[in-house]
Structures are given as C-alpha cells and as structure tokens.
Amino acid sequence: MKHEVNKGRGATLQIEGRFESVARERFDDGWASDDELPPLKTTVTEERAKSVIRRQDSPDLPFELSLNPYRGCEHGCIYCYARPSHGYLNLSPGLDFETKLFAKPDAAKLLREELAKPSYRCAPIALGSNTDVYQPIEREWKVTRQILEVLAECRHPLSIVTKSSLVERDLDLLAQLAQDNLVQVFISVTTLDADLARKLEPRAASPRRRLETIRRLNEAGVPCGVMVAPVVPFLTDAELENILQAASEQGARSAAYTLLRLPYELKDLFKDWLATNYPLKAAHVMSRLRDMRGGKENDSEFGSRFRGDGLFADLLEKRFRIACERLGLNQEEMGLDVSRFRPPGRGGQMGLFD
16 A cells, blocks of 8 residues: 655545445556646635534533534644544545535624523533634634634633634733633643654644744633544654643643544554654554553443553553642632623513622
C-alpha cells in the first residue's frame, strides 16, 4: 500500500466509510507524471439543521447537553474519534473529514428557539464535543461567535474544549460570562513537541501558542484548564507531567486526560499514519494500546473507554493524579451556575417579570 503525505493534512489514507457499498483505490497506470498532486482545498457546505442541542446520557461524560456548529474539522488531527461520523454523509473518514466540511449557519437562530421553549430545562452546554468549534473556518463563518452571543444574552452556562487560539477573539463574551460563573474552557494539549504536533494535528495551533492561550484566558478572568488528550502510548505518554507543569505555570487550575480511542475506521487511518510517520514505533504503539484495551484496539465500554484497563492504564492514571496533587490542580470543584438562565424572546410586558 502506498502511503501519501499531503502537506497540511493529517490522514495518509483515503478510505471509504463503513456504510459504503463500493471501495475506490488509486493505482498507478503508468501514465502518471512525477509532479506532485495539487494541494487539497477545503470546501464548506451549508447544513440546514432542524435542531442544534443534542442530549446524551453517557455516564462517563461530564455534560448532558452539547452543540456542534460544524461537521468535519480542518485541524486534521489523525486521532480524532469523530472521523467515522463522516461516513453517515457518504464521505470518507480520511481526507474528506478534514477537507469537506459542513457549517450550520442557522445554529444561533435554532438555539434561541430551543432555549425559548417552555419545556427547556437549563443545563451547561458543551461546545465542541465532536469537532472543534474554533477550527480555521470559524474565522469566516463566525457561527461559534453567534452562539456565544445568544448564550451570553440568556445567561446560559457552557463549557468549551478547543485546541485553537482563535478562542481569544471572543474574550469579551467569555469574560462577561465568567463574572457570573457561567463558563469554563479547556485547551487540549497533546504534546509539547512542535514537530510531532505538526504531524498529529497539522492545522491546529502550536503547543507554545496553546499554552499562551491558557495564560491569556486566565489573566482575563476566564477559568481555563488543560486537557491532555489523547495520550498516545510511546508517542506522547512520557510528556504527561511536563504538559501539566507547563499548563499550571500559565495559570491552569484544572486538568483532565483521555487515552487514545480508535473506533471503527479510525483504526486503519491511525495505523497507516503510524506506518508512514513512525514506522519503527508503530508496532510498539499498537501493542501497548492493546495492553491498555483488554487485548483489543478499541474499547467502547462506559467507564473504561477514556481511561483504559490493566497495569499500564492504572499507572497512567496514578501518574496523572500524583502530578495534579503536586501542582495543585483539580483542588476545587468547578460547578457552573444554572440559576441565572433567562429564556430569550420574552419581550413586551412579559419581560417585566425577568
């Protein structure tokens, strides 16, 4: 199999989704030139959704409600667990996931309508639970900004996980929300090695820039922690304590981590990426991952899917706990205030009762 590296892209393999009935494969017919293929362009298609708030009942997720303004993600992180979701759109979890994107321009309008329903019960909304709400196309589309404006107007609590410094653009709204304990941000830092980051997360902010974002948000009064995710055996696991230390020095007071997950087609994509970029480590990475997944390459069971099982998983969790205790991380319970919520659209005389 020929592995292909596209500059600025993560996937080295374009595979069909599990719902496709046919497979397509490029082959050399002898007429190809030695010229490089033109760079892959990002396309964005408008998606007209009927609703935007998604409810989930997973016992190992810290939120009940989530909202994702985009499908696909231009950051191109090879480890992204959301890649297989592109199969539902008859697109590849490989390069299609990071080049053929979908935006929900009506997301703020739909959010306002859902929050105004008499049956709505306020709970913190997680922004970016599937793909990054501050990926590069947000600069032009500004869907996340519009969502934040609605949430700020309604005094609605929210959390954000991102690996983009673009979140700093919205410091005016985030600082306003933080004054009333309505927001918490986590910056995802996978590695401090800039070269490794360029291969793992080709279009995300550099590790140095992400640490700077942690500092800037905390200085502005917006509680910002660090998410060490995912931890990749033999590639990034040795950096766990250093990442926590670096984030703590920038003002982070909370932290979390997750172990690499490889659902569905992501297994083949990640293994091909390993063989292309780190061929001497590939077998070791997958062997250790299987040790931490009960002999499997992925574990979807609640309670273990984010942490893993076995000796090495227990050791990783112990290292994380000891480092957090030493650095003073996770010492305070961070609960967002749901009591300040005010439904939108209550104009006229009804607004007098708010």
